[in-house]
Amino acid sequence: xxxxxxxxxxxxxxxxxxxxxxxxxxxxxxxxxxxxxxxxxxxxxxxxxxxxxxxxxxxxxxxxxxxxxxxxxxxxxxxxxxxxxxxxxxxxxxxxxxxxxxxxxxxxxxxxxxxxxxxxxxxxxxxxxxxxxxxxxxxxxxxxxxxxxxxxxxxxxxxxxxxxxxxxxxxxxxxxxxxxxxxxxxxxxxxxxxxxxxxxxxxxxxxxxxxxxx
Amino acid sequence: xxxxxxxxxxxxxxxxxxxxxxxxxxxxxxxxxxxxxxxxxxxxxxxxxxxxxxxxxxxxxxxxxxxxxxxxxxxxxxxxxxxxxxxxxxxxxxxxxxxxxxxxxxxxxxxxxxxxxxxxxxxxxxxxxxxxxxxxxxxxxxxxxxxxxxxxxxxxxxxxxxxxxxxxxxxxxxxxxxxxxxxxxxxxxxxxxxxxxxxxxxxxxxxxxxxxxx
DNA sequence: ATTTTGAGAATGAACGTTCATTCTCAGAAT
DNA sequence: ATTCTGAGAATGAACGTTCATTCTCAAAAT
Numbered sequence: 001x002x003x004x005x006x007x008x009x010x011x012x013x014x015x016x017x018x019x020x021x022x023x024x025x026x027x028x029x030x031x032x033x034x035x036x037x038x039x040x041x042x043x044x045x046x047x048x049x050x051x052x053x054x055x056x057x058x059x060x061x062x063x064x065x066x067x068x069x070x071x072x073x074x075x076x077x078x079x080x081x082x083x084x085x086x087x088x089x090x091x092x093x094x095x096x097x098x099x100x101x102x103x104x105x106x107x108x109x110x111x112x113x114x115x116x117x118x119x120x121x122x123x124x125x126x127x128x129x130x131x132x133x134x135x136x137x138x139x140x141x142x143x144x145x146x147x148x149x150x151x152x153x154x155x156x157x158x159x160x161x162x163x164x165x166x167x168x169x170x171x172x173x174x175x176x177x178x179x180x181x182x183x184x185x186x187x188x189x190x191x192x193x194x195x196x197x198x199x200x201x202x203x204x205x206x207x208x209x210x211x212x213x214x
Numbered sequence: 215x216x217x218x219x220x221x222x223x224x225x226x227x228x229x230x231x232x233x234x235x236x237x238x239x240x241x242x243x244x245x246x247x248x249x250x251x252x253x254x255x256x257x258x259x260x261x262x263x264x265x266x267x268x269x270x271x272x273x274x275x276x277x278x279x280x281x282x283x284x285x286x287x288x289x290x291x292x293x294x295x296x297x298x299x300x301x302x303x304x305x306x307x308x309x310x311x312x313x314x315x316x317x318x319x320x321x322x323x324x325x326x327x328x329x330x331x332x333x334x335x336x337x338x339x340x341x342x343x344x345x346x347x348x349x350x351x352x353x354x355x356x357x358x359x360x361x362x363x364x365x366x367x368x369x370x371x372x373x374x375x376x377x378x379x380x381x382x383x384x385x386x387x388x389x390x391x392x393x394x395x396x397x398x399x400x401x402x403x404x405x406x407x408x409x410x411x412x413x414x415x416x417x418x419x420x421x422x423x424x425x426x427x428x
Numbered sequence: 429a430t431t432t433t434g435a436g437a438a439t440g441a442a443c444g445t446t447c448a449t450t451c452t453c454a455g456a457a458t
Numbered sequence: 459a460t461t462c463t464g465a466g467a468a469t470g471a472a473c474g475t476t477c478a479t480t481c482t483c484a485a486a487a488t
Contacts, residue, residue, distance in 0.1 A: 033334050035249045039444055049469045051446075060444065109333070116330040118392055119323070120247050128392065160404045163389075167401075170388045171381030178332055178342065187381075190374045190412065197411040198404065253478055263435040265480075274478065 018056050021046050022070060025063040030109045034064055034117050065123050068114045071107075072131045079138045088146030089196065096191055100172050100184040112177040115170075136162055143199070153201025161198045168194075232270050235260050236284060239277040244323045248278055248331050279337055282328050285321075286345045293352045302360030303410065310405055314386050314398040326391040329384075350376055357413070367415025375412045382408075 024046035028037035039060060043050050057063050078098075082091055118128040139162035146152045168191065175182045238260035242251035253274060257264050271277050292312075296305055332342040353376035360366045382405065389396045 033330075036334055038442080040442095050444085051470070052468045054445070055467075112330075112333065115388060115392065116247075116326075119326065120250055125392070132393070157404070160401070163401065164382075164404055164408070167382055167385030167389055168378075169385070171383070171385030174329060174384045174388065175377075175381055178329065178339070179346070187374070187377065190371070190378055193417050194378070194408050194412060198408060203403075203407050252476080254476095264478085265436070265482090266434050268479070269433075 014056075018066070021048070021053060021056055022063065022066050026067055026106070026110055029064070029067070029113050030106045034060075034113055061121055061123065064114065064117055064121070065127060067110065068124055068127045068131075071110070071114070072127065072134075075131075076134065079135075082142065084142075084145055084149065088143070088149065088151035088199075089192070091142065091146075092195055093188070093192055096188055096195075097185075099169060100176075100187065100191070105176065108173050108176045111173050132166070135166060139165060146199070152199045156199055156201045161195075164198065165195070228270075232280070235262070235267060235270055236277065236280050240281055240320070240324055243278070243281070243327050244320045248274075248327055275335055275337065278328065278331055278335070279341060281324065282338055282341045282345070285325070285328070286341065286348075289345075290348065293349075293356075296356065298356075298359055298363065302357070302363065302365035302413075303406070305356065305360075306409055307402075307406055310402055310409075311399075313383060314390075314401065314405070319390065322387050322390045325387050346380070349380060353379060360413070366413045370413055370415045375409075378412065379409070 021042075025037070025042045028042045028045050031037065032041065039050055039053070042063070043053050046053065057066065084091060114124065114128060118125045140158050143152060143156075143158045143161060147154070147156070147158070152158070172184055172187065176184055235256075239251070239256045242256045242259050245251065246255070253264060253267070256277070257267050260267065271280065298305060328338065328342060332339045354372050357366060357370075357372045357375060361368070361370070361372070366372070386398055386401065390398055
């Protein structure tokens with residue numbers, strides 16, 4: 001039992017160390033990007049020698065992968081604890097506010113960094129793709145549940161709406177990352193307006209554009 | 215006259231060379247990313263030695279900057295030749311089709327590569343920011359002209375709509391770059407639907423007609 | 429004869445990673 | 459109580475590689 005305790009304690013500290021290293025790496029990646037941050041930078045930020053860091057992570061790529069997976073798990077947890085009782089649009093507005101306005105610049109920049117690297121490293125692409133698929137599924141399920149509550153019109157293509165929501169989210173993140181003056185909060189009204197419209201099922205397509213709409 | 219011709223010819227070939235080099239660099243950057251592509255790769259692709267390449271561009275960064283500016287000019291020209299006579303939505307649909315579906319994967323990936331690098335290199339950030347500002351202005355002008363034609367409701371916040379259009383464009387590009395199975399063309403209907411709605415000025419928030427604009 | 433063009437080896441810095449070595453400290457042995 | 463022991467933790471200099479950039483020099487053009 002004593003041995004078990006010791007073992008547990010040892011494990012915990014190892015896990016903590018890994019977390020600390022990931023946090024340090026995250027700060028460096030946000031500051032200088034994945035390629036701009038050297039292992040020495042990360043070691044300094046983590047207050048640790050290079051050799052020791054390699055006892056916790058086998059490579060630089062493993063750091064990004066670790067961060068990506070941590071982010072993925074975090075979002076998954078946030079998604080899992082959604083409460084639909086106050087209506088679908090309440091949920092969507094809360095999420096929009098959370099992901100567009102509340103999320104720190106650091107997290108947003110990190111997200112863009114992961115997207116950039118996903119174009120290069122297959123392992124990160126794998127994590128990223130799996131994450132996107134999860135989000136998509138989760139969103140469709142959410143919209144579907146909203147439809148069951150009567151919050152969504154029946155003839156709406158939930159898949160397309162979910163895709164559009166994800167596209168907008170990506171766009172907002174990149175704009176936030178690239179333009180420091182960008183005001184994501186000011187975008188919320190038009191975003192919610194668009195979202196409500198997409199879920200209302202009242203298509204305006206066709207030649208009857210202006211006059212036909214009620 | 216001979217001298218003038220020679221001079222002109224010399225200039226032209228120099229300019230051509232620069233174009234060829236940029237094209238080669240573009241292929242390399244699309245294939246491996248800015249950091250993944252070495253100068254040797256680019257030299258090979260351009261069929262040219264390193265020393266010679268440096269006679270045309272002073273640095274690797276200048277290559278990306280050159281590509282970014284070339285792209286910028288290209289888009290600027292496309293925007294300048296817009297014909298509103300068939301209506302604003304015809305123009306918008308054409309642009310959406312062009313930028314979402316027609317643009318090659320290569321151009322899309324290149325665009326994401328430039329965005330990634332804009333987070334690091336100040337010069338590229340400058341070009342990118344200026345480009346965004348130009349696009350924003352063009353879009354607002356376009357929507358404004360559409361409003362003059364009566365294609366747009368009066369109480370619409372054109373600035374917010376332009377911002378949203380750009381956000382969606384960014385999102386689509388990233389999705390195209392990261393997900394080979396993504397079907398941008400299938401997104402066109404819902405995109406146009408959303409666009410029409412935003413410009414109709416009929417906010418659906420709470421059933422009120424307060425308007426999304428300030 | 430002078431300049432331009434080009435090739436390709438050379439350079440030096442920076443990087444990720446490794447490794448021989450030292451440190452730490454809990455428990456066993458005395 | 460003190461010393462011994464050994465294994466994991468940590469170090470940081472060194473390594474090999476890669477890369478952007480520069481140097482050198484010869485052939486072509488003027």
